[in-house]
Amino acid sequence: MNATDRTPAGLLRSALAADPARPLVTFYDDATGERVELSVATFANWVAKTANYLQGDLAAGPGDRLALLLPAHWQTAVWLVAASSVGVLADVDGDPAAADVVVSGPDRLETARACTGERVALALRPLGGRFPQAPQGFADYAVEVPSQGDRFAPFAPVAASDPALSVDGEELTGAEVVDRALADARAAGMPPAPRVLSGLAYDGWPGLSYGLYAPLATGGSVVLCRHAERLDETAAVARAQSEQVTFQAPSAAL
Template structure:
């Protein structure tokens, strides 16, 4: 973490410069048995590809609003950082009809059709798999992202004091988001190397902070668990031990 970091994208760049090989996001889906671990370098590569897709193919510009209709998932974390990289406002579970573009999972396709701008759909299948048949009217993220460039440079500098995130009635600038993430990291007892297990959903600030932003701000990592309620107490204890978890937010 660098004290001059003022956007989530800045935090990721600092993490990449400090230790690209360390784990950043470990994702579990306890409904499917999926486990994916992404190092800082691998996560940053996905963010760069997604930001290039967002800025290039989707023609998104700083200040545009993106309705992000995705659950707590490693690919959602990628989109949040890609939005920050471009300067696009990530409106989590926002109104697609009021957005410039929409990114949706398979369960919210009909809701997403209200967006008149570009539409992207994620199958949320293990290993980032594609839809068997792309939904009509949507670009399939798994088909579009892999061919994008591995490095990203914004066409225009991102303003840390511009809007960056909207969730559950709260709207934050990039600088406000980073400040709150640092405060939350201290509250959660996170320090460099900490490993936080989060079972919180991504539709509130507390869920987004525990599930991504606070560990990133603390130079730590997150074990992000979807459908954690399907795991019994013994299973949770085993995960905490095997993943070397230092704290939990469930």
């Protein structure tokens, strides 16, 4: 890790410079049969577009709070790093009424309506598909983001000491997110550049660390599984083998 990699966005920039073609996030939804694999370059492109949308169209910046009402999903990972790029605090399962922007999946739209600021809805359909009709009062992420720019530059500098993530009732700076992720990887005994398989939810730090931040901080990648409880043991073992997993997140993590 370079000295400048003190935020999740900084980690992604370094990963992009080192090897843009390698896999970074592989996502399975075992309720739909979906599998999506994003290279570092593809993931970074989604992050840039989302950050441009957040900063430009939604007028969010440092000091603003984004309530993130999304499950463990590749698009959630994109939003987390995009918020870090802009300097917006990502509040995982946060109170929409206290947020400047809310980003919601299809099952939490009524809760998200408490936000008096900007509201964005994600259909979470395969391949990032849009809603058949955007929910009233929400912008459809899949409609708004594809036309955004492929390169991102923040209007204001984002410092590693700025608040970046609120989770489990605690606010962490960008540097603290990176430091905790690295400490988790060491404590768990992850190998160098791990290929991590995680079925943990994104509703607390363990799921975020195993499912995004620790693999990103250690030059690795993640196989992120939603609804993995639907797999039997044979199928789960076969997936780990086919995906060349080198570390599996425990169900009782950290």
